[in-house]
Amino acid sequence: MDLHTFDDTIVALSTPPGQSGIGIVRITGPEAIAIAEDVFVPAGPTRRPSQLQSFTTAYGRVVDGERTVDEVILTVMRAPKTYTTQDVVEINCHGGIVPLRRTLELVLAQGARLADPGEFTKRAFYFGRIDLAQAEAVGDLINARTVEAQAAAMDQLEGKFSQQVNGLRDSLVDLTASLEAALDFGEMDIEMMSKATILNACDGIAAQLTTLIDSAEVGRVLREGVKTAIVGRPNVGKSSLMNALLGHDRAIVTPIPGTTRDVVEDTINVGGATLLLADTAGLRESQDVVEAEGIQRTQTAMQKADLVLLVMDGSAPLGEEDVALMGTVPRDKTILVINKDDLPAGFEEQALAAWGDRAAVRISAKLGSGIDELKDVISQTIWGGGAGPGSSTLVTNVRHKVALERTRDHVIAARGAAEAGLTEEYIASDLREALDALGEIVGVTLAEDIIDRIFENFCIGK
Ligand SMILES: Nc1nc2c(ncn2[C@@H]2O[C@H](COP(=O)(O)OP(=O)(O)OP(=O)(O)O)[C@@H](O)[C@H]2O)c(=O)[nH]1
Numbered sequence: 001m002d003l004h005t006f007d008d009t010i011v012a013l014s015t016p017p018g019q020s021g022i023g024i025v026r027i028t029g030p031e032a033i034a035i036a037e038d039v040f041v042p043a044g045p046t047r048r049p050s051q052l053q054s055f056t057t058a059y060g061r062v063v064d065g066e067r068t069v070d071e072v073i074l075t076v077m078r079a080p081k082t083y084t085t086q087d088v089v090e091i092n093c094h095g096g097i098v099p100l101r102r103t104l105e106l107v108l109a110q111g112a113r114l115a116d117p118g119e120f121t122k123r124a125f126y127f128g129r130i131d132l133a134q135a136e137a138v139g140d141l142i143n144a145r146t147v148e149a150q151a152a153a154m155d156q157l158e159g160k161f162s163q164q165v166n167g168l169r170d171s172l173v174d175l176t177a178s179l180e181a182a183l184d185f186g187e188m189d190i191e192m193m194s195k196a197t198i199l200n201a202c203d204g205i206a207a208q209l210t211t212l213i214d215s216a217e218v219g220r221v222l223r224e225g226v227k228t229a230i231v232g233r234p235n236v237g238k239s240s241l242m243n244a245l246l247g248h249d250r251a252i253v254t255p256i257p258g259t260t261r262d263v264v265e266d267t268i269n270v271g272g273a274t275l276l277l278a279d280t281a282g283l284r285e286s287q288d289v290v291e292a293e294g295i296q297r298t299q300t301a302m303q304k305a306d307l308v309l310l311v312m313d314g315s316a317p318l319g320e321e322d323v324a325l326m327g328t329v330p331r332d333k334t335i336l337v338i339n340k341d342d343l344p345a346g347f348e349e350q351a352l353a354a355w356g357d358r359a360a361v362r363i364s365a366k367l368g369s370g371i372d373e374l375k376d377v378i379s380q381t382i383w384g385g386g387a388g389p390g391s392s393t394l395v396t397n398v399r400h401k402v403a404l405e406r407t408r409d410h411v412i413a414a415r416g417a418a419e420a421g422l423t424e425e426y427i428a429s430d431l432r433e434a435l436d437a438l439g440e441i442v443g444v445t446l447a448e449d450i451i452d453r454i455f456e457n458f459c460i461g462k
């Protein structure tokens with residue numbers, strides 16, 4: 001790509017490829033309107049793209065020489081008040097694969113370049129309309145799968161998070177400037193900052209950073225979802241539980257132990273979070289090569305999981321294997337699910353006693369009883385008894401969290417320097433590093449290749 005001059009004109013299909021009511025071909029750059037002029041013939045003679053006022057539309061045809069490719073509505077948005085801050089033209093075509101592809105090709109033939117993933121948003125960032133955290137929020141909004149995730153992304157897009165980051169940057173700049181003034185004018189009669197003032201300022205900033213960092217777990221859950229592994233011995237009803245949670249028959253259920261071989265995945269929303277469910281092969285010693293491979297995958301799914309649902313058959317006697325399983329699952333992130341509650345009890349009390357005061361629920365996957373209660377317990381486990389997604393600003397991005405942690409480390413180092421009675425120079429140098437780390441979030445201090453990588457994950461046409 002032309003290295004961040006962004007002075008060429010790009011085009012992309014902004015709607016998913018496939019059949020739909022309409023599909024949008026989107027163009028931006030200095031030549032956007034001129035190119036549109038070449039491929040579009042308006043129905044009304046005064047409605048040529050170059051004649052249209054900003055944010056107005058024209059009805060007409062996309063033409064390839066003498067031939068009409070499609071009937072379309074064309075919108076012109078003039079720089080600088082546009083998504084990218086450059087001229088933008090959107091052509092609403094019929095959502096067929098061929099008319100869209102041909103329209104795209106015509107625009108390319110007029111000199112536009114196919115946009116890179118996320119390049120429209122990248123231009124909005126490079127031209128300063130939004131900062132990097134806001135640009136990332138566009139991707140989060142598109143990927144949000146729950147109302148809560150969407151709300152967090154929208155807050156970030158509207159700049160609530162950036163405002164907090166910028167507020168902290170201002171505090172750091174003020175403090176650093178005061179210290180540096182003391183350095184520069186050390187000989188003159190400038191009032192030095194007292195040690196107590198510096199310590200207080202550092203503590204205040206560190207506390208605000210901690211509040212943001214602490215919100216990151218909730219934010220991560222909202223943004224990325226919760227990897228949930230359903231594990232247990234064969235035939236206890238793992239696949240039945242998967243189906244009961246989903247509300248439809250996704251996984252194969254049979255009375256034969258060892259039915260599920262490969263990991264079966266699907267998603268549901270619980271308590272505002274998206275659960276990425278994985279039904280797995282039952283755990284047992286097996287000579288069968290296929291089953292053994294499945295069991296290996298169960299182990300992997302369990303290691304990667306944020307949440308484990310350990311299923312047991314409440315109508316069967318408690319075996320050594322059950323006790324062993326209870327010992328191997330990760331303690332804090334496992335919910336014991338005692339299934340087949342509709343049958344006479346086999347070992348429930350014993351199992352619950354062995355499990356201690358950790359989360360446990362009785363269900364009947366067959367009848368669907370206890371599923372709502374299980375969802376409540378899942379929700380409590382995910383949000384750790386905390387409020388979950390509330391009204392305060394959430395850090396939803398690991399990149400942001402890491403930058404906040406580094407900022408806090410530098411602020412703590414600055415505080416340490418002040419406490420140790422080091423000169424202003426040392427304190428200020430730590431604070432400047434804190435500022436750099438914080439600036440990475442909004443994109444003022446971040447290497448270009450990292451910025452490129454962030455946008456590579458975007459969809460084409462956004
Ligand atoms: N009575 C009763 N039977 C159940 C219940 N849940 C599952 N079953 C039965 O238990 C048998 C095994 O169910 P599955 O869901 O296939 O069990 P699984 O744990 O996935 O088994 P594998 O994939 O072989 O490890 C089936 O015959 C189910 O109908 C339940 O709540 N009550």
Ligand SMILES: [Mg+2]
Nearest residue numbers: 238239259260
């Ligand atoms: Mg199964």
